Amino acid sequence: MSQTLISLPPELLIRILCYLPLSSLTSCLLTCKSLYTLITTSTILQYLIELESTSTSDNPLSPFSLSEKLSKLRARSEAWRKLSIAKTVGVRIKHRPSGIYDFTGGVYLLGVAEVGSLRPTKGLKYVELPSLDDGEVKSPEWKSIEVGEDIIDIGLALREHDLLAVVAYHDDPTDLLPTPLTPQIITIHLLQFSASSTSSKPCPHPLASQPVLFVCKVMGAQGHCSLGIEIVGDTLALLLTFPYSGPTTKDWLYIWDWKKGYLKATYDADWMTYTTLAFLSEHVLLLPNLTTQSLDLVPIPPTASYPTSSYPPAPTRLRTSISLGLPPLKSICTIIRMACRAEPNPLGAAYYESKANSGGNEDTQGFHDAPEDAILIFNMLIQDTVPLRFGHVSSVSFVVHRSSLLRYFRAPSPPLSFPPLPSVSKMDLDPESQSRSSSPEDPPCPTLDFPLWGPPATRWFLTDNTPTRWITTTCGQRYVSVLEDNASPIVVRDFGRLAVKKMEGVWKEQKARRERRTKEEKRREEEEMEAWRKEEELKLEEERLKLGKVREGEWRKLEEDGERRVGEAVFGVFDEGRGEGSSRFSGALTEEGEAAASAGVSRFRSILARLAPSSLLEPYEEEEDEDDEDGDTSSTFSSYHPYPVYDPDRMSISSTMDSSLPGKVIDIGGGKKVRLVTERTALPVQLYVGGEEGVEVWSELGYVESVSEEEYDYAAVLMDEERIIGMTFGAVVQMDENNDRVTGIDILLVG
Incomplete structure (x- = not known):
C-alpha cells in the first residue's frame, strides 16, 4: 500500500x-x-x-517560547501598521552635543563638545532606550565614555560584537614644534562598549588582537576630514575624505579585519568621488559615486591566513564589480552630497554560533528585522550651477531594497587573491605609499543604466521640507519622516513586499465587498420601489371603487360632460345673458366664466389624477420657463429614492489622509486608515533629473503609508525596531539653531 x-x-x-x-x-x-x-x-x-x-x-x-514570539510579532506589526504610540518618554540633554551621533541596538549616542567650540569631540554620552518589554518605563539616564583623544567619528556594532570603534586623531609625536600645519595621526580605537561605559577609562575589546589600528598620517593643511565607518562580521570599512581641501587630495577607502588587526584592502579615488558607504552583505560593499552618478558594488576580499609570527600580507586594491546608474542630471546641475544608510546591518556568518558558545547573551528579543532585505535610504543634495540660480539646492531621497541591488552583483572571476608581496610595517601604510603600490588604472566594469534596473526597484521623494541630515530614519522595511519647521503628523512608510501585497488583497476584498453591498442596496431599492408601486396601484384601485364603481359608459359620459363644461367656461359660452347674433365660440371670458373655467379645470384634473393609469405617475422634467422672475429657468423633479446614492470609489478619509495624493485609502479597523501606493510616480521636472532631454524619472516601488493622528513639533525623527525618536522644540528643550544640535529628545514607544 x-x-x-x-x-x-x-x-x-x-x-x-x-x-x-x-x-x-x-x-x-x-x-x-x-x-x-x-x-x-x-x-x-x-x-x-x-x-x-x-x-x-x-x-x-531568545528565552521566549514560540507562542510568545508569535503573539509579540503580531502585536508589533499591528502597532506599526496603525502607528499606535503606547507611551512617550522625554529626555533632556544637559551637555553640549557635538555633530557626532548614532542610533542603533537600542542605544542613542551623542558626542560631547567643549563649550564655545564646534570641534573637536572630546567624549561620548549615551542613553539605553526603554522598551515596552521592560514593564515599568522610566526616563533613562545619560552615561559617559571617555576616550582620551579628540574624536572624529564613531562606529557601532553593539548587537553583533558589543563593539565601539572610535576614530580619533592626535599630533605627530615626532614633531617637536607643533603648529596648525603639524601632521596628525589618525587611529581607530576598538573598545568594548558595555565595559567602557562602566569604567573610568576605555576598555579594549577582548577579540581585537590590536586594540588601536593605525590608519594614516595627514597634513594639518588638509583641514577637517569627514568619514564613514561601518562594521559587519570581522570587517571594518572606513571611508576617509577631505571636503575642504580641494581636488589636490584623494578619497581613501580602508578595509580592515579588526579582529586580526590587519589591513585587507584599500582603494583611492579622486576628490569627492565618494562621500558615504553601506554594506549590502558581509562580502559586498556599496559606494555611491558622485562623479559617475552611479552606485558602485564592490566585493570585499576574504580574510587571508598567515603565520602569527610574520607580518600580514600587503593590502590588495579593491575593484568595482558593477555600477548601477542613477538618473542623469542636466549639465547645469551637480550632486554636492549624498548619504545612505540601512539598518540593521548584516550579521557575520558565525554570529549565532559565537553567541551560543560564549555563554552570555544580553539580546533577549524574540526576533529582529531581517537585514538581508532591509531598505536603504539615499539622501541627495542637487545644486544648480547656472548664474541665475547658482546656489539653489534641491533635496531628493530614494529608497531601494538591499536584495534589489544584490540581484545584479556577480562575484569576481577569478576571485581576488593575495599575491606574495614584501611585508610592510604598519607605519608604512600611509596614503602616499599605498598609492604607489596600487595599480595605476582599474579595468572597466559593467554599467547598468537606471531605466534597466531603477523604476521597479526604487521610490523617489522630494524632501525639500523634510530634514535629511539625520540619516537613521529607516529600520527594516520602514521609513519615518516628518515636516521640517512645522508641526505635522509623523509618517511611516512600510516597503515590505508582502505587506504591500497583503494590503492589495485587503483593498480588493473591501472593493468587492463595497460592490456587493452596492448591488444588494440597488436590488433592495428596486424591490422596495416595486412594492411601493404596487401599493399605489392598490390605493388607486380602491379610489375607483369608492367612486361608486363607475361603469365604462358612465365614465365616458362624465368625461364628455367635463370636456363640454370646460369648453363652455373657457370660451364664455352660456345660454343666459348672451347677446343676439353672437357666435357660440366668440367673445372674451367674463369674470364668472373665468371662475367657472378655473373650477372646471381643477375638477377635471382631479378626476384624471384619480382614474389615470399608473404609467402617468412617472417623474418628469418641466420645460424651461423664460419668464421666471427669480431667474431660475428650470425645476427638476427627481424620482422617489428611499436610499442615498453610494459611490464605492469615494471614501470618507481622516484629515491626515490627503485624498489628492496617489494611492488607495484602506480602512484597517479601529478608526484607522492607511494609504497603499503602488502607482508609478515621477519627480518634478524642475529638479533637473532626467538629463538634457528632460526624461521623467519614474519609480514604482510600492509601500503602505501610516500617519499619526497627533501632530508633533519635531525638527527631525529617527526610528528603530520598536521606537521613534523625535528631536523636540520648545523654550527649554530645543534645537540649537546655529549648530543644528539637538538639546532634547522624545522616545515614542510603538505598541
Whole structure:
C-alpha cells in the first residue's frame, strides 16, 4: 500500500512544511482541508509565515517560547501598521552635543563638545532606550565614555560584537614644534562598549588582537576630514575624505579585519568621488559615486591566513564589480552630497554560533528585522550651477531594497587573491605609499543604466521640507519622516513586499465587498420601489371603487360632460345673458366664466389624477420657463429614492489622509486608515533629473503609508525596531539653531 504525504504523522509533516517558502505554504493551504487545518493550527508554521510576511528573522537565543514570539510579532506589526504610540518618554540633554551621533541596538549616542567650540569631540554620552518589554518605563539616564583623544567619528556594532570603534586623531609625536600645519595621526580605537561605559577609562575589546589600528598620517593643511565607518562580521570599512581641501587630495577607502588587526584592502579615488558607504552583505560593499552618478558594488576580499609570527600580507586594491546608474542630471546641475544608510546591518556568518558558545547573551528579543532585505535610504543634495540660480539646492531621497541591488552583483572571476608581496610595517601604510603600490588604472566594469534596473526597484521623494541630515530614519522595511519647521503628523512608510501585497488583497476584498453591498442596496431599492408601486396601484384601485364603481359608459359620459363644461367656461359660452347674433365660440371670458373655467379645470384634473393609469405617475422634467422672475429657468423633479446614492470609489478619509495624493485609502479597523501606493510616480521636472532631454524619472516601488493622528513639533525623527525618536522644540528643550544640535529628545514607544 503506497503512502501519501497527508498520511504521514502530523509532527513529521509539520517538520517538512517548515522548509517551504511562504508561497508554497499558501498553495498548501488551498490544497485540502487536512493541510489547511494543520498549517493554521501549528504555532511554528504560523510563526514562520509571520516572520516571512513581515521581513523579520528569528532570534534562536531568545528565552521566549514560540507562542510568545508569535503573539509579540503580531502585536508589533499591528502597532506599526496603525502607528499606535503606547507611551512617550522625554529626555533632556544637559551637555553640549557635538555633530557626532548614532542610533542603533537600542542605544542613542551623542558626542560631547567643549563649550564655545564646534570641534573637536572630546567624549561620548549615551542613553539605553526603554522598551515596552521592560514593564515599568522610566526616563533613562545619560552615561559617559571617555576616550582620551579628540574624536572624529564613531562606529557601532553593539548587537553583533558589543563593539565601539572610535576614530580619533592626535599630533605627530615626532614633531617637536607643533603648529596648525603639524601632521596628525589618525587611529581607530576598538573598545568594548558595555565595559567602557562602566569604567573610568576605555576598555579594549577582548577579540581585537590590536586594540588601536593605525590608519594614516595627514597634513594639518588638509583641514577637517569627514568619514564613514561601518562594521559587519570581522570587517571594518572606513571611508576617509577631505571636503575642504580641494581636488589636490584623494578619497581613501580602508578595509580592515579588526579582529586580526590587519589591513585587507584599500582603494583611492579622486576628490569627492565618494562621500558615504553601506554594506549590502558581509562580502559586498556599496559606494555611491558622485562623479559617475552611479552606485558602485564592490566585493570585499576574504580574510587571508598567515603565520602569527610574520607580518600580514600587503593590502590588495579593491575593484568595482558593477555600477548601477542613477538618473542623469542636466549639465547645469551637480550632486554636492549624498548619504545612505540601512539598518540593521548584516550579521557575520558565525554570529549565532559565537553567541551560543560564549555563554552570555544580553539580546533577549524574540526576533529582529531581517537585514538581508532591509531598505536603504539615499539622501541627495542637487545644486544648480547656472548664474541665475547658482546656489539653489534641491533635496531628493530614494529608497531601494538591499536584495534589489544584490540581484545584479556577480562575484569576481577569478576571485581576488593575495599575491606574495614584501611585508610592510604598519607605519608604512600611509596614503602616499599605498598609492604607489596600487595599480595605476582599474579595468572597466559593467554599467547598468537606471531605466534597466531603477523604476521597479526604487521610490523617489522630494524632501525639500523634510530634514535629511539625520540619516537613521529607516529600520527594516520602514521609513519615518516628518515636516521640517512645522508641526505635522509623523509618517511611516512600510516597503515590505508582502505587506504591500497583503494590503492589495485587503483593498480588493473591501472593493468587492463595497460592490456587493452596492448591488444588494440597488436590488433592495428596486424591490422596495416595486412594492411601493404596487401599493399605489392598490390605493388607486380602491379610489375607483369608492367612486361608486363607475361603469365604462358612465365614465365616458362624465368625461364628455367635463370636456363640454370646460369648453363652455373657457370660451364664455352660456345660454343666459348672451347677446343676439353672437357666435357660440366668440367673445372674451367674463369674470364668472373665468371662475367657472378655473373650477372646471381643477375638477377635471382631479378626476384624471384619480382614474389615470399608473404609467402617468412617472417623474418628469418641466420645460424651461423664460419668464421666471427669480431667474431660475428650470425645476427638476427627481424620482422617489428611499436610499442615498453610494459611490464605492469615494471614501470618507481622516484629515491626515490627503485624498489628492496617489494611492488607495484602506480602512484597517479601529478608526484607522492607511494609504497603499503602488502607482508609478515621477519627480518634478524642475529638479533637473532626467538629463538634457528632460526624461521623467519614474519609480514604482510600492509601500503602505501610516500617519499619526497627533501632530508633533519635531525638527527631525529617527526610528528603530520598536521606537521613534523625535528631536523636540520648545523654550527649554530645543534645537540649537546655529549648530543644528539637538538639546532634547522624545522616545515614542510603538505598541
